[in-house]
Amino acid sequence: MTESDRSLRDRLVDAGVELVAAEGAPALTLREIARRAGVSHGAPRRYFPTHLELLSAIAHRGFTALAGRAREALGDGTAAPGAQVAALGRVYLEFARDNTGMYELMFRHDLLESGHLRLRETSLPLFGLLADLVGRARPGVDARLVAGALWANLHGIAQLWSWGSLRLATGTVDPEPLLHSALDAHLGPVTSR
Amino acid sequence: MTESDRSLRDRLVDAGVELVAAEGAPALTLREIARRAGVSHGAPRRYFPTHLELLSAIAHRGFTALAGRAREALGDGTAAPGAQVAALGRVYLEFARDNTGMYELMFRHDLLESGHLRLRETSLPLFGLLADLVGRARPGVDARLVAGALWANLHGIAQLWSWGSLRLATGTVDPEPLLHSALDAHLGPVTSR
DNA sequence: GGCGTCGGTAGACACTGTCTACCAGCGCCC
DNA sequence: GGGCGCTGGTAGACAGTGTCTACCGACGCC
Numbered sequence: 296m297t298e299s300d301r302s303l304r305d306r307l308v309d310a311g312v313e314l315v316a317a318e319g320a321p322a323l324t325l326r327e328i329a330r331r332a333g334v335s336h337g338a339p340r341r342y343f344p345t346h347l348e349l350l351s352a353i354a355h356r357g358f359t360a361l362a363g364r365a366r367e368a369l370g371d372g373t374a375a376p377g378a379q380v381a382a383l384g385r386v387y388l389e390f391a392r393d394n395t396g397m398y399e400l401m402f403r404h405d406l407l408e409s410g411h412l413r414l415r416e417t418s419l420p421l422f423g424l425l426a427d428l429v430g431r432a433r434p435g436v437d438a439r440l441v442a443g444a445l446w447a448n449l450h451g452i453a454q455l456w457s458w459g460s461l462r463l464a465t466g467t468v469d470p471e472p473l474l475h476s477a478l479d480a481h482l483g484p485v486t487s488r
Numbered sequence: 489m490t491e492s493d494r495s496l497r498d499r500l501v502d503a504g505v506e507l508v509a510a511e512g513a514p515a516l517t518l519r520e521i522a523r524r525a526g527v528s529h530g531a532p533r534r535y536f537p538t539h540l541e542l543l544s545a546i547a548h549r550g551f552t553a554l555a556g557r558a559r560e561a562l563g564d565g566t567a568a569p570g571a572q573v574a575a576l577g578r579v580y581l582e583f584a585r586d587n588t589g590m591y592e593l594m595f596r597h598d599l600l601e602s603g604h605l606r607l608r609e610t611s612l613p614l615f616g617l618l619a620d621l622v623g624r625a626r627p628g629v630d631a632r633l634v635a636g637a638l639w640a641n642l643h644g645i646a647q648l649w650s651w652g653s654l655r656l657a658t659g660t661v662d663p664e665p666l667l668h669s670a671l672d673a674h675l676g677p678v679t680s681r
Numbered sequence: 682g683g684c685g686t687c688g689g690t691a692g693a694c695a696c697t698g699t700c701t702a703c704c705a706g707c708g709c710c711c
Numbered sequence: 712g713g714g715c716g717c718t719g720g721t722a723g724a725c726a727g728t729g730t731c732t733a734c735c736g737a738c739g740c741c
Contacts, residue, residue, distance in 0.1 A: 303719080321598075325698060335721050336698085346698060399597075404651040405514075415653055422657045437665075443658035444669040447644030448637065454647075455640050458597040460608055464615045465636035472630075476637040480673035496688080518729060528690050530731090539729060 304342040304352075306332045311353035315396040323350060323400065347409040354406055357397040358417040361390050365421060376432035381478050383425060384449055388470055391453035398453065422446060432482055445481040452477065497535040497545075499525045504546035508589040516543060516593065540602040547599055550590040551610040554583050558614060569625035574671050576618060577642055581663055584646035591646065615639060625675055638674040645670065 310331035315323055325346045326336040343349035368386045369379055391398040400406070407415045425446060430438030455461040456470045465473065503524040508516055518539045519529040536542035561579045562572055584591040593599070600608045618639060623631030648654040649663045658666065 324696085326696080337700090337722075338720055340699080341719060402647075402651075404592075404647075407651055407653065415651070415656060418653070419657065426657075437669075439658045440660065440665055440669050441673075443648075443654050443660075444641065444645070444666050444673060446657070447648050447654060447666065448641040448670070449644070450648060451640030451642070451644030452637070454595075454597075455636075455643060458595075458600050458608070460600065460611070461636050461640060463608060464612065464619075464639070465632045467633065467636075472633055473637050473640065476630075476633050476674075477641070480634075480637065481669075517727085519727080527688095529729090530691075531689055533730080534688060 302342075303332065303334060303338065307334075307339055307342065307349060308352050308356060311349065312356050312397075315353065315400055316394065319396040320399040320403075323353065325349065345409070347406060350400065350403070351406050351409055351414050354397075354401045354403070354414060355417060357394065357401045358414070358421075360394075360397075361387070361401075362421050364390060365424070369424075376428045377482055380425065380428045380432055380445075380482060381474075383428070384445075384474055384478055387449045388453055388456075388474055391457060392470075395457055398457075402450070402454075429482070441481055445477065448477045448481065449474075495535075496525065496527060496531065500532055500535065500542060501545050501549060504542065505549050505590075508546065508593055509587065512589040513592040513596075516546070518542065538602070540599060543593065543596070544599050544602055544607050547590075547594045547596070547607060548610060550587065550594045551607070551614075553587075553590075554580070554594075555614050557583060558617070562617075569621045570671075570675055573618065573621045573625055573638075573675060574667075576621070577638075577667055577671055580642045581646055581649075581667055584650060585663075588650055591650075595643070595647075622675070634674055638670065641670045641674065642667075 307328055311323060311328050314328060314331060325339060328349065329336045329339055332338075339349055343352065364386050365383055368382045372379065374382070422442065426439045426442035429436075429442040429445065433441065452461065452470055452473050456473070461470070461473065462468070467473070500521055504516060504521050507521060507524060518532060521542065522529045522532055525531075532542055536545065557579050558576055561575045565572065567575070615635065619632045619635035622629075622635040622638065626634065645654065645663055645666050649666070654663070654666065655661070660666070
């Protein structure tokens with residue numbers, strides 16, 4: 296058959312990725328994913344011993360997708376470090392805005408600890424890149440610390456904005472000024488951005 | 489009876505608060521809350537038409553508790569604005585650390601939109617206080633914007649730290665340096681703190 | 682004193698994740 | 712070649728969930 300040449304494992308993850316984009320994170324039922332992949336509800340168990348591990352695999356796709364967009368936004372990496380950090384921040388917020396369900400899934404804390412995929416470590420290379428850029432943009436500071444604070448800021452903006460809390464609190468109509476404020480704060484007064 | 493002089497509504501919320509502290513957010517089952525309150529699983533429906541509304545009422549307790557701690561940390565409010573902001577940030581992170589389950593519940597986005605309690609608006613007074621302090625600490629800037637960015641930063645640190653992601657990424661052993669970094673960033677170079 | 686209403690019970694329903702028994706088809710080896 | 716075991720999937724049971732509905736007991740009120 297045309298479907299079974301790709302392993303069921305991949306088809307399940309594919310179905311999950313489509314489902315979370317179409318219906319949101321709460322729709323990612325084990326049985327519904329199996330249904331969409333055209334198999335019985337017990338089949339996923341061969342590949343994912345538990346529901347959480349399947350969700351982890353789906354979230355993993357999200358992290359690699361985010362990393363891909365980051366890489367392509369950075370281009371050849373010749374721009375000024377501060378500008379590259381700004382580009383990363385913008386990509387991060389755009390990803391969270393355009394993939395609400397997937398972003399929500401990626402940061403479900405019970406997923407982070409499950410699966411030998413070690414989902415938490417998946418985001419480390421991207422963080423390392425950020426820390427490197429921060430270190431070049433602000434020599435002299437503890438780059439990993441500042442990068443950590445900045446990452447937390449981006450994450451907070453992404454979440455609180457998508458929930459409407461920040462829109463309500465700040466009264467602004469889009470998160471761009473918040474991103475600017477955060478970048479200015481962590482990267483120091485406007486440099487060559 | 490000694491139990492029914494307080495309305496079942498309050499007893500349910502009480503049971504939920506205890507349960508989330510003892511067993512974590514995922515344990516907040518409608519049926520388990522009813523069990524702990526000593527009633528049948530259909531009883532809560534008289535007061536909370538849906539499970540989410542009961543959870544909203546429980547989370548509401550969390551917000552008022554947080555506001556209480558903030559108020560008591562600020563004291564008479566005579567300290568320098570920057571110091572007060574720092575105190576608020578510290579209280580926020582401590583609350584998130586000491587009440588992991590409750591904090592997780594408070595920021596479940598599907599809760600924020602449910603219930604005529606309008607949970608999202610509950611955090612507005614506290615945010616207004618923060619924005620006011622930020623405005624006095626940094627006159628000239630858009631206080632609500634900077635306060636929003638700072639709030640997002642605190643929220644991000646609280647979440648990512650409690651999940652272990654920030655500890656892993658920054659290599660620090662406690663979130664205090666992150667708080668300092670964030671405060672320095674948003675409030676400008678160390679003032680009278 | 683009968684009646685209606687309030688506050689709670691009990692059970693049904695559909696749905697979930699997990700577990701277990703089964704089994705069809707295939708390759709492999711003696 | 713024929714039996715065997717393994718791989719990969721099916722089907723059903725089970726406990727638990729949230730919601731809904733029928734019932735009902737005690738209380739207040741006219």
